[in-house]
Amino acid sequence: MSTLPVRPGLEGAAPYGAPELDVPVRLNVNENPYAPSPAVVDSIARAVAGAAGRLNRYPERDFPALRRALADYLAVESGVRLSPERxxxxxxxxxxMLQVLQAFGGPGRACLSFTPTYSMYPEYARDTLTRYVTRARAEDFTLDIAAVREALEDVRPAVLILASPNNPTGTALPLEDVRAVLEIARGGGPLIRNGGSAGPSDAVVVVDEAYGEFRRPGVPSALELLIEDDGGRYPHLVVSRTMSKAFGMAGLRLGYLAASRELVGLLRVVRLPYHLSATTQAAALAALGHREELMSQVASLRSERDALVAWLRERGLTAYDSDSNFVLFGPFQDRRAIFEALLERGVLIRVVGPAGYLRVCVGTPDEMDAFRAALVDVLASRPDRPDGEEKEEST
Ligand SMILES: Cc1ncc(COP(=O)(O)O)c(C=O)c1O
Known part of the structure; x- marks a missing residue:
């Protein structure tokens, strides 16, 4: 029996994370399967060596050079030119996203999301003492705008998080839907004091585009909604991105967002001083210098993904269209049995999402061959018994 004064709400909680198993084919955490080339490794090593010689000093607190490089990258990737201050x-x-919740959530405040979706969102809420409320996505995993309106009226969330493309379904939201949500969110946040009187705030809408670069041609990014008059139109919009997925830099730990200057200014209040180490800044800048090479695998991962969807359908399975680097497929009466049978054959995927479904991440062509061969073998031996207990892992 522990005598530690664990914070109410954390009793018995387990650390978040998928199993870290050493198997030949790991397709469970939506990583990019391509390791950086020797040229990228060399640039990063030189940049980190340069930073190491100055490690007696704290890093730049507001890292202007990195923000400029990220803004340049977004301009190339999405055609949206934003000032580095945004x-x-x-x-x-x-x-x-935790910082967004630190700035806008808190006791008496709510964070709203639409499920199935990324299972870290409730953790950001828990860690900032924010109430986490969910509503269901539509049957095709997009949003029912009437349901969003109703939920906002009901919950008055300080923050609404929408993953697009969504994890674990791969669904990208149409831009008109994001725009509609932003309009509904205007005045849809909690009551705040403004001068002498209390009035409604605008709920902050976070569009989590962790998988944004994998979207299919013609699918726009919510970044486009940020261009209009330098943040004046949607000061409550945040578009979150990461170098972990398309960029193939999950080990670097570099995520970023674009928003209005006002909103970024509020995040600077809650960030820990020097939260981004000098070595992280140096490595990220060096990696961004190789953006063309690092992004060159995105096209092949996309076509591998589309081929996988078609292949799964040919086998009579449901596979959802995906704008990300993973595919949700099923249904199985006992998805855990399928998962375990694949694991026995050296292929690790994820038990996540709607009952009966599994998620597989797109790997190299060899890894996909191994996945396909293992699944054919597994389905031929039918471990898909109806007696399995439904148990979901975190996304
Ligand atoms: C939807 C979504 N958002 C955010 C993340 C977090 O990415 P990172 O913290 O590596 O940038 C993930 C990771 O899997 C994700 O699936």
Missing amino acids: VWAANGSNEV
């Missing part, structure tokens, strides 16, 4: 970064987009 870009902010932290150790993974997880930390970026």
Whole structure:
């Protein structure tokens, strides 16, 4: 029996994370399967060596050079040119979103999201003493705008998080829907004191585009909604991105967001001083210098993904269209049995999402061959018994 004064709400809680198993084919945490090339490794090593010689000093607190490089990258990737002051970064987009909750959530405040979705959102809420409220996505995993309106009226959240493309379904939201949500969110936040009287605030809408670069051609980024008059139109919009996925830098821990200057200014209040180490800043800047090479695998990962969707459908399975680097497929009466049978064959995927479904991340062509061969073998031996207990892991 512990005598430690654990904070109410944390009793018995387990640390978040998928199993870290050493198996030949790991397709469970939506990583990029391509390791950085020797040229990228060399640039990063030289940049980190340069930073190491100055490690007696604290790093730049507001890292202007990195914000400029990220703004340049967004301009190339999405055609949206933002001033560096509208870009902010932290150790993974997880930390970026935690900072959003630190600035806008808190006791008496709510964070709203639409499920199935990324299972870290409730953790950001828990860690900032924010109430986490969910509503269901539509059957095709997009949003029912009438339901969003109703939920906002009901909950008056300080923060609404929408993953697009969504994890674990791969669904990207149409830009008109994001725009509609932003309009509904105007005045849809908690009551705040403004001068002498209390009035409604605008709920902050976070569009989590961790998988944004994998979107199919013609699918726009919510960044486009940020261009209009330098943040004046949607000061309550945040678009969150990461170098962990398309960029192939999950180990770097560099996530970032774009928003209005006012909103970024509020994040600077809650960030820990010097939260982004000098070595992280140096490595991220060096990696961004190789953006073309690092992004060159995105096209092949996209076509591998589309081929995988088609292949799964040919096998009579449901596979959802995906704008990300993973595919949700099923249904299985006993998805855990399928998961375990694949694992026995050296292929690790994820039990997550709607009952009966599994999520597989797109790997190299060899890894996908191994996944396909293992699944064919597993389905031929039918471990898909109806007696399995439904148990979901975190996304
Ligand atoms: C939807 C979504 N958002 C954010 C993240 C966090 O990414 P990171 O903290 O590596 O930037 C993930 C990681 O899997 C994710 O699936």
